[in-house]
Each structure stands twice: as structure tokens, then as C-alpha cells.
Amino acid sequence: MYYDPLRDKTPYGASVAGKRTEFCFTLPAGERADKVTVILRRGAEEFRSELKFSHFSGDDSVYSGGVTAPSAGLWYYRFESMADGRTTYYGRGSGGCAVAGEWLPEWQLTVTKCDYKTPDWAKSGVVYQIFADRFAREGEVRFTKRGRLHADWYDLPDIADEGGEYRADDFFGGNADGVISKLDHLKSLGVTAIYLSPVFLSSSNHRYDTADYMKADDLFGGDEGVGRLCAAAKAQGMRVVLDGVFNHTGADSVYFNKFGNFPGKGAYQGADSPYYGWYTFYEHPDNYHCWWGSTVVPTVDKSAEGFRKLITGKGGVIDKWTAVGADGWRLDVVDELPTDFTDLLCAKIRSAKEDALIIGEVWEDASDKVSYGTWRPYFMGEELDGVMNYPFRRAIFELIMRGDREKFRDAVTLIAEHYPKQSMDVCFTLLGSHDTVRALTALSGVEAPYSKAERRGYRLSEEYYAFAKLRLKAAAILQYTLPGVPCVYYGDEAGVEGFEDPLNRGTYPWGREDDDLLGHYRALGELRRRNRNALRGRLRFLDDSALTVFERVSDDGREVLRTYYNPCFHAQWREVNAFDAFTGESVETLYIPPLSASVIAYSQD
Numbered sequence: 001m002y003y004d005p006l007r008d009k010t011p012y013g014a015s016v017a018g019k020r021t022e023f024c025f026t027l028p029a030g031e032r033a034d035k036v037t038v039i040l041r042r043g044a045e046e047f048r049s050e051l052k053f054s055h056f057s058g059d060d061s062v063y064s065g066g067v068t069a070p071s072a073g074l075w076y077y078r079f080e081s082m083a084d085g086r087t088t089y090y091g092r093g094s095g096g097c098a099v100a101g102e103w104l105p106e107w108q109l110t111v112t113k114c115d116y117k118t119p120d121w122a123k124s125g126v127v128y129q130i131f132a133d134r135f136a137r138e139g140e141v142r143f144t145k146r147g148r149l150h151a152d153w154y155d156l157p158d159i160a161d162e163g164g165e166y167r168a169d170d171f172f173g174g175n176a177d178g179v180i181s182k183l184d185h186l187k188s189l190g191v192t193a194i195y196l197s198p199v200f201l202s203s204s205n206h207r208y209d210t211a212d213y214m215k216a217d218d219l220f221g222g223d224e225g226v227g228r229l230c231a232a233a234k235a236q237g238m239r240v241v242l243d244g245v246f247n248h249t250g251a252d253s254v255y256f257n258k259f260g261n262f263p264g265k266g267a268y269q270g271a272d273s274p275y276y277g278w279y280t281f282y283e284h285p286d287n288y289h290c291w292w293g294s295t296v297v298p299t300v301d302k303s304a305e306g307f308r309k310l311i312t313g314k315g316g317v318i319d320k321w322t323a324v325g326a327d328g329w330r331l332d333v334v335d336e337l338p339t340d341f342t343d344l345l346c347a348k349i350r351s352a353k354e355d356a357l358i359i360g361e362v363w364e365d366a367s368d369k370v371s372y373g374t375w376r377p378y379f380m381g382e383e384l385d386g387v388m389n390y391p392f393r394r395a396i397f398e399l400i401m402r403g404d405r406e407k408f409r410d411a412v413t414l415i416a417e418h419y420p421k422q423s424m425d426v427c428f429t430l431l432g433s434h435d436t437v438r439a440l441t442a443l444s445g446v447e448a449p450y451s452k453a454e455r456r457g458y459r460l461s462e463e464y465y466a467f468a469k470l471r472l473k474a475a476a477i478l479q480y481t482l483p484g485v486p487c488v489y490y491g492d493e494a495g496v497e498g499f500e501d502p503l504n505r506g507t508y509p510w511g512r513e514d515d516d517l518l519g520h521y522r523a524l525g526e527l528r529r530r531n532r533n534a535l536r537g538r539l540r541f542l543d544d545s546a547l548t549v550f551e552r553v554s555d556d557g558r559e560v561l562r563t564y565y566n567p568c569f570h571a572q573w574r575e576v577n578a579f580d581a582f583t584g585e586s587v588e589t590l591y592i593p594p595l596s597a598s599v600i601a602y603s604q605d
Contacts, residue, residue, distance in 0.1 A: 002026035002060065003079070003090070003098035004540075005107060005417045012538055014110035014367075014379065014420035015069060021109065022066040025051055025079050025090075025098070029059030033081040036063040040077045040109065051079075072113040072380050074368055076106040094406050095541065096413040110367045110418050116381035119355045121239060122328070122426040124532040125192030126480075126525050127487040131434055132197050132220055133171055133205045134507045135490050136178030145219065146203065149173055154509070157502045159452050168204040172507050176225030180232045187236055189493060190525020193357075193485075194233055195241040195330055197434060199226055202250060203261075206434070206505070208243075208332065209250030209297050211262075213310065213317045223324065230325025239327035241357060246311055246345065247336040248290070248297040256298050258285075267298075278304045291336070302341040312348040319352055328357030334384070335362055335371040342376075346383045359428060362387040367418035379423050386427035389484050391415050393430055396482075400475050400595075401445060403567035405548045409541055412550075416483055416539050425536060428487035429479050431472075434505060438498040439489070443475060444468035448499055455499040469495070470595055473520050474565060477597035480524045481552060481563045483539050493521035523582050531581060531601060534561040547572060547592065560602040566592040578602050 006012065008024040015021045023038050036051040051063035069075050079090040079098060091104020134157075143149040147169030160166035179194070186194065198207035201215045216226045230240045251258040255275040257266020265273040268285045279298050280289035291297045300307055311317045318329075329349055334342060349356050360378060362369055366387045369376045378384045395411035398404045416424060432439040444464045449455050460468060472492075480486045490496075491506070495514030498504040528535060533554040542549040548565040561581060566572045572592045580587050581599035592598045 002028065003096075005096045006413060006538065006540055012421050013416060013424060014112050014418070016115045017069055017072040017111050017113055019115075020066040020068045022064065023051060023079075024054070024062055024064045026057060027061045027063070027081065029061075031061075031081070031083075033061070033063075033083050035082045037080045037082075038065065038067055038077055039080065040067045040069060040075055041106075042069075042073060042075045069109065069111040072111050072377075074375070075109040075111055077109055078104070078106045095409040096417055108368065108418055110379060110420065112379060112381050112420055114381040116420075116422065118385040118422040118426045119328075119357050121355065122193065122357045122385070122485060124425075124528060124535045125485055126190045126528060127193045127195050127241075127428055127485050128186055128189065128191040129195045129430075129433060129487055129489045130179060130197065131174075131490060131505050132199050132207065133174040134505055135174045136182045136508060136510065137173045137175050138177040138181045139175070141173040141175070141219070143171065143173065143219065145169070145171065147171060147205075153507050154512075155507075156456055157505055159456055159502065166502070168206055168502065171205050171219065173219060174507070175219065176221035176229040179229055183232060183236050183238070186238065188522055188525075189488070190522070190529055191238060191488075193239040193241055193327070195359075195428070195487065196243060198243045198245055198332075200245075203252045204250075204296075205502075208245050209248075209252070210245050211250050211253040214320060226321075227324045230327075234325070239357070240325060241328040241330055241359065242321055242326045243332060244317075244329045244345075245332040246300070246302070246341075247333050248299045251290075251296050251298055274306060277301070278307050291333075299336075302338050308341070308344065312344050318345075318348045322349075322352040322356070326356075327353070328359065330359045330361065330388075331384075332361055334360035334378075334387075335369060335376060339374065339376060342383050357426060358383070358385045359426070360384045360387045363390045365391060365415060365418060379420050384423070386423045386425075386484070388433070388487070389415070389427040389429045392427075392479075392482055392484065393436075396431065396475050396478050397442070399478070399548060399565065399567065400443060400471050405567060408548060412482065412539070413541070421538075424483045425485075427484040429482055429484040430487040430489065431475055431479055432489040432492055432504070433487075434489070435501065436504065437500055438496055438504045439475065439492050440465075440468050440472050440495060441497045441499060443471040452503075456503055458499070459497055465495075469514070469517060472517070474595060474597040476521065476524060477563065477599060478565060480528060481535070481561060481599060482550075483552075486524075486528075488521065493518055527581050527599065530584075531559065531561045534559040534601070547574075558604050560604065561599060562602070563597060563599050564590065564592050565597040566594060569594050576600055 010022040040047045049067040051065035054062045054064040081088045090098040092107045093099035149171050158170035199216050199220050200210045201212040201217045216223045233240050249255050254262045258268045267273050267275045267279045289299045291299050366378045395408045399408035491508045495517050534552045537554040540551050552561045574590045576590045578600040581601040
């Protein structure tokens with residue numbers, strides 16, 4: 001049965017409360033219907049609308065019509081046809097297409113409160129994620145922290161002793177001036193936005209245990225360093241997105257002060273501390289609520305008035321760092337934040353800077369995300385602009401490593417169906433992050449050595465490296481041409497390897513990069529620059545007997561970017577009349593090597 005939600009539903013993606021959603025539904029030749037109906041429901045609410053015969057498409061019958069969801073939220077729909085008193089039911093099959101049967105899944109229709117906007121500057125560019133301590137360092141490094149500073153930039157990160165606790169207290173001294181010194185490198189990659197891991201004062205190298213939200217870490221360059229970086233990036237046409245960790249603080253912080261390293265009384269010192277009510281103590285002082293049982297990051301009660309004032313009040317955290325130059329925020333573990341606090345936080349970010357970008361860390365489908373028993377209204381128009389698109393990462397890996405074309409299409413279609421297009425356009429499409437195994441290592445398919453010490457020093461053999469690089473090049477093409485904005489984890493473009501945290505957080509290998517891989521990423525950056533209109537357009541999949549093929553089509557339909565991925569171990573050829581999207585050269589016969597991807601462009605005047 002012919003129904004494709006990315007083609008046959010208007011609007012594309014999510015709908016808006018009170019506005020009509022139009023459908024086209026096709027019955028193949030030989031299937032007669034006296035009546036075709038779309039049924040929209042949510043719980044006990046149900047709306048039925050008859051689809052009228054529209055036209056013939058070949059020998060197939062096309063029916064069209066629409067229905068209106070009266071309120072925002074998650075709705076579900078299906079189709080029915082009736083002929084000679086017999087009803088046939090149609091539900092969601094693979095890739096969103098309709099199949100006939102009983103008790104079939106319905107399609108989800110995300111209905112937003114309003115037709116909201118997301119920042120145009122964030123669309124069709126390239127995001128570069130920097131782990132602040134490990135990207136680059138420049139100038140004198142004044143090290144005053146507990147722990148140690150690596151003298152050799154090319155050392156491997158420290159790991160915990162066998163059976164010991166990992167303390168994240170080894171540093172390489174990556175700083176703001178180091179990033180500034182490498183902006184030309186980022187420019188050559190087509191980077192339009194830098195996403196920085198936390199830069200606020202902290203006792204750890206990852207800084208997800210904030211010690212003081214109002215002060216940048218001196219090792220990174222302090223407040224002045226962050227300001228210089230934001231200004232220098234802006235001069236190069238790049239924006240800076242900061243990492244906001246508002247679910248928990250560090251135990252070693254101004255607010256908790258477990259170790260007495262800060263003046264004044266923290267919550268750990270007693271109930272007379274101004275911060276005592278920010279935390280939940282089961283038995284003071286050592287039994288307290290913390291994030292995933294880790295005592296170094298006590299969880300904050302986001303309803304605490306003092307905490308809310310610090311983050312969202314006048315002259316607070318959002319105001320300060322917006323004034324310093326931040327263009328947006330990535331909200332760490334946003335699904336741990338209560339909805340009312342997320343509402344308040346997002347409203348504050350937008351009031352501080354109208355076109356600020358707000359990206360949430362959500363690992364699943366963010367449209368129907370349920371956390372702590374509560375549905376999270378991320379895409380209703382009042383909260384997030386977009387999310388870290390981990391579902392696309394999983395889909396790409398399924399296709400590249402297992403050749404599962406059906407699972408790839410289904411996973412990508414599902415997200416594109418469920419998200420408002422304006423949010424889909426700014427989601428970060430990633431292959432790796434500070435929380436995942438390095439893309440090159442993961443794509444090699446090697447089995448991780450048993451001990452952490454062995455994994456620390458492990459590097460791929462020449463043969464496995466070449467195979468992993470072949471896969472990474474193809475994965476990056478998919479990443480750069482799917483909806484959203486590619487988010488490159490620093491060093492992936494240079495051939496950096498590494499297993500899980502902290503082995504995925506090694507330093508950038510300046511002077512030791514894989515130049516061939518760098519060239520590939522630079523070409524991809526240029527591809528996005530030259531095809532920005534198509535890359536802001538719709539996604540549609542094309543049928544092919546052996547290849548995964550999808551297109552991006554500009555809103556006016558005049559520009560088309562088509563991506564081919566060949567999962568076979570032999571080459572494929574396709575007759576086309578187009579242009580190579582990398583070189584601009586005319587192409588009549590497209591050659592797609594084994595396990596590789598190719599991209600062509602059409603211009604339809």
C-alpha cells in the first residue's frame with residue numbers, strides 16, 4: 001500500500017494545533033474502495049475524516065483529505081478502507097509505509113502548540129565539538145589544581161588503577177587561546193559553530209562537576225579567555241555553544257563544599273548554609289541524593305528558589321555568559337530536569353538572546369520521551385530547538401556495520417516523521433561524542449580487550465585501520481547529508497582512536513593527523529556550503545534493489561542532493577544526469593565502490 005509520511009503528509013514532520021493536516025493515500029490497482037477514512041485519536045478522543053478520490057496515478061487510485069488536531073501533544077492516526085461492507089485496516093510498516101492487517105502500529109502525529117522558529121544561523125552548517133582540556137593549548141599554562149598536568153601533549157589519558165576509582169584529575173591544559181589558534185583549521189572544515197564541553201570552574205578534567213557557574217576555569221583561560229574565544233570565533237563567522245550542566249553540581253563546589261576548599265558554608269557544612277535547601281540529604285552530611293549514585297555530583301533540587309535565581313535570575317548564569325558571547329546552550333541530561341524548570345530555563349535563554357540555540361541531550365526519540373513517568377514536551381514550541389541526534393547515529397552504524405538498509409530507513413524516517421522540521425534542521429547529527437567509543441574504533445568492529453590497561457594502549461592494525469577509515473568516510477557522508485547539522489567530535493576528522501571514557505578523550509594529534517581523512521572532511525564541509533538550500537529541504541527515500549538512496553530537496557524543489565550508499569562487497573553503477581556534489585563535474589554514469597557512499601547534485605530550473 002502506498003503511503004509515505006515524508007511525502008504524503010502536509011505539513012512535513014509535525015503538525016500545529018488547530019491547523020489542518022492533509023494526507024494522500026494510494027490504493028494499488030485492483031483494490032477498490034467505497035470509502036477511505038483517516039482516523040486521528042488520542043486516548044478517548046477520536047476524529048474521523050473521509051478522504052475523497054483525487055486522481056489516478058497510473059492504475060492506482062489516490063485519495064486525499066485532512067483532519068485537524070484541536071490541541072497540542074502526541075496524537076496517532078491510521079487509515080481504513082471499506083468495500084462491499086468489508087473494512088481493511090492500514091497501519092505503519094517499515095519505513096513508515098502503509099501495510100494492511102489487524103492490530104498494526106499507528107503513525108504518531110506530533111502536534112505543536114505553535115508554528116515556532118529555530119535559529120537560521122544553526123542550519124546547514126557544521127558543528128565541531130571540543131573537549132576543552134584536550135583540543136589545543138597556547139601560551140603559558142598556570143596549573144594550580146590537585147592532580148597532575150601532563151608534560152607531553154601526546155600522552156595517553158590516565159585511567160583508574162585496577163579496582164580503583166577514576167578521579168579525572170589528570171589535565172593537558174587545553175585552553176581558550178589554544179582554540180583561538182586553531183580557528184583557521186576549523187574554518188577549513190567548514191565549521192560554523194563550536195560546541196564546547198563545560199568550561200566553568202571544576203576540579204575535574206571534564207568539568208561536568210561544576211564548582212562555580214559564575215566563573216570560567218582559570219586553566220581554560222578564565223572569563224576573559226572565554227570572551228576572547230567568542231569574539232575571535234564570531235570574527236571568523238562561527239558561533240559558540242556552551243555546555244550547561246544544571247542537574248547537578250560538584251561535591252567540590254562553592255555550593256556543596258564537601259572538602260572545605262571554598263570559603264563560606266556549603267550544604268555539606270550544615271543547615272545554616274544558604275545552599276542547604278538546594279540538595280536532598282537522607283542523612284546529613286554523607287548520605288545525599290546524587291546523579292546515578294556518583295557522590296562527586298550531588299543532584300540539585302531544581303525547585304530551590306536560590307538555585308533558580310542563580311541560573312535564570314537577572315545577572316545570573318544565563319545573563320552573564322550571554323553577555324560574554326555565548327550563542328547557545330547544550331543542556332546536559334535535560335531529561336533529568338523537571339518540565340517547569342526546563343520551561344523557565346529555555347525562556348530565559350531566549351530572552352537573553354533572541355536567536356540563541358538550545359540543544360538538549362536526549363539519547364532516544366525526543367518527541368515521545370518519557371522520563372520519571374512524565375512525558376517531556378520538548379518540541380511544543382516552548383522548550384528545545386533540537387537535540388543530540390543519537391537515533392541517527394545508531395541508524396548509521398546499523399547500515400555501515402551490518403548493512404541493514406531496512407532498519408536504517410525505518411529509524412531515520414521515524415525521527416523525521418516525529419520532529420517538527422524546524423527542530424529537525426538544527427539537531428546535532430553525530431557519529432561520536434565524549435560519551436561514546438571513538439567513531440573510528442567503533443567502526444573497526446574489533447572486540448575490545450578485556451582490561452582497561454590493554455584498551456588504553458590499543459591501536460588498530462594497519463589493515464583494520466584502513467577498513468575502519470573506509471567505513472568512517474561513508475558514515476561521514478551519511479552524517480553530512482541526512483537532516484540536521486553534522487556534529488564532529490574533535491579529532492575524528494584526524495583519525496583519533498579510543499575506546500570508552502576516558503580513552504575517547506585523548507588530545508588532538510597536531511602534526512600527526514591522517515591527512516587523507518582530513519581532506520575528506522574538508523570536502524564534506526565544502527559540500528554543505530555549496531548545497532545549503534537542498535540541505536535545509538525535505539528528506540525522501542528512493543527505492544533501489546541494492547543501494548540505500550535518499551534525497552534532500554530544497555523547499556522550492558529546484559535543488560536536489562542525492563546520496564547513495566553501497567552495502568555490497570562489489571561495485572555498483574547507476575545511470576544519472578547530474579553533477580558530482582564534491583567536485584561539481586558532470587556525471588552520467590555514477591560509480592559507487594563497495595561499502596562506500598557517493599553524492600550527486602541536480603539543479604532543476
